[in-house]
Amino acid sequence: MKDIRLVIGNKNYSSWSMVPWLLLKMYDVDFEEIEIELYQDNTAEKLGPYSPSLKVPVLLHNEITIWDSMAICEYISEVVLGGSGWPTNPKRKATARAVSAEMHSEFPVLKAEWPMNCKASYKLKPSNKLADEIARIDAIWSCCRRRYGDNGNYLFGRFSIADCMFAPVAACFEGYGAELSKDANTYMQTLLDNPFVQKWITLGRREQETLSVVQALHA
Numbered sequence: 564m565k566d567i568r569l570v571i572g573n574k575n576y577s578s579w580s581m582v583p584w585l586l587l588k589m590y591d592v593d594f595e596e597i598e599i600e601l602y603q604d605n606t607a608e609k610l611g612p613y614s615p616s617l618k619v620p621v622l623l624h625n626e627i628t629i630w631d632s633m634a635i636c637e638y639i640s641e642v643v644l645g646g647s648g649w650p651t652n653p654k655r656k657a658t659a660r661a662v663s664a665e666m667h668s669e670f671p672v673l674k675a676e677w678p679m680n681c682k683a684s685y686k687l688k689p690s691n692k693l694a695d696e697i698a699r700i701d702a703i704w705s706c707c708r709r710r711y712g713d714n715g716n717y718l719f720g721r722f723s724i725a726d727c728m729f730a731p732v733a734a735c736f737e738g739y740g741a742e743l744s745k746d747a748n749t750y751m752q753t754l755l756d757n758p759f760v761q762k763w764i765t766l767g768r769r770e771q772e773t774l775s776v777v778q779a780l781h782a
């Protein structure tokens with residue numbers, strides 16, 4: 564058994580699972596992956612021993628259990644990566660934390676109307692409320708790239724936790740055909756070109772399970 568274990572859901576559907584998985588992969592941290600199929604009759608039974616919230620992702624490290632994507636990333640950065648999960652400059656770090664927290668806690672319409680589905684490949688016209696949320700994400704991406712993207716192609720230049728938070732959004736935007744500004748589109752492509760993002764999407768597309776809730780949304 565490895566020291567670090569990450570419990571995740573179906574790669575095709577579980578956006579929050581992708582967040583710490585990508586961080587661990589990008590920083591070459593050795594970990595064991597435990598994948599549990601979501602929304603099945605026995606999901607709660609299988610998740611119970613790992614997850615107090617009965618949700619994924621969950622990080623298990625020594626005797627510690629952490630059951631939230633953002634908290635997991637903070638922990639990995641602090642305990643495993645010596646703080647390098649965030650930009651070092653305090654202003655960049657504060658902004659990276661703010662946009663990551665905004666992604667984590669806001670955008671209810673995006674999460675409901677365009678849920679993660681790696682197999683989606685069609686254009687969906689967003690509702691007005693969703694268009695507002697897409698415009699806000701576009702503004703975050705364009706603004707961070709312009710202000711902080713001087714030392715690399717990611718949101719704050721070099722790769723950080725903020726990119727992990729937005730990687731599932733890039734997959735959704737591509738799958739459902741979001742229309743973005745030029746700068747935001749370039750950043751989305753950077754995320755989609757990341758080899759581990761590609762790996763997650765490829766593995767997600769190979770999964771056979773179909774969640775009827777997600778299918779019904781776009782039938």
Ligand SMILES: N[C@@H](CCC(=O)N[C@@H](CS)C(=O)NCC(=O)O)C(=O)O
Nearest residue numbers: 577578579580618619620631632633
């Ligand atoms: N705030 C949590 C949200 C976790 C979450 O909602 N996970 C979904 C999968 S992406 C889940 O486990 N859903 C199962 C359920 O709601 O029963 C986080 O960031 O980790």
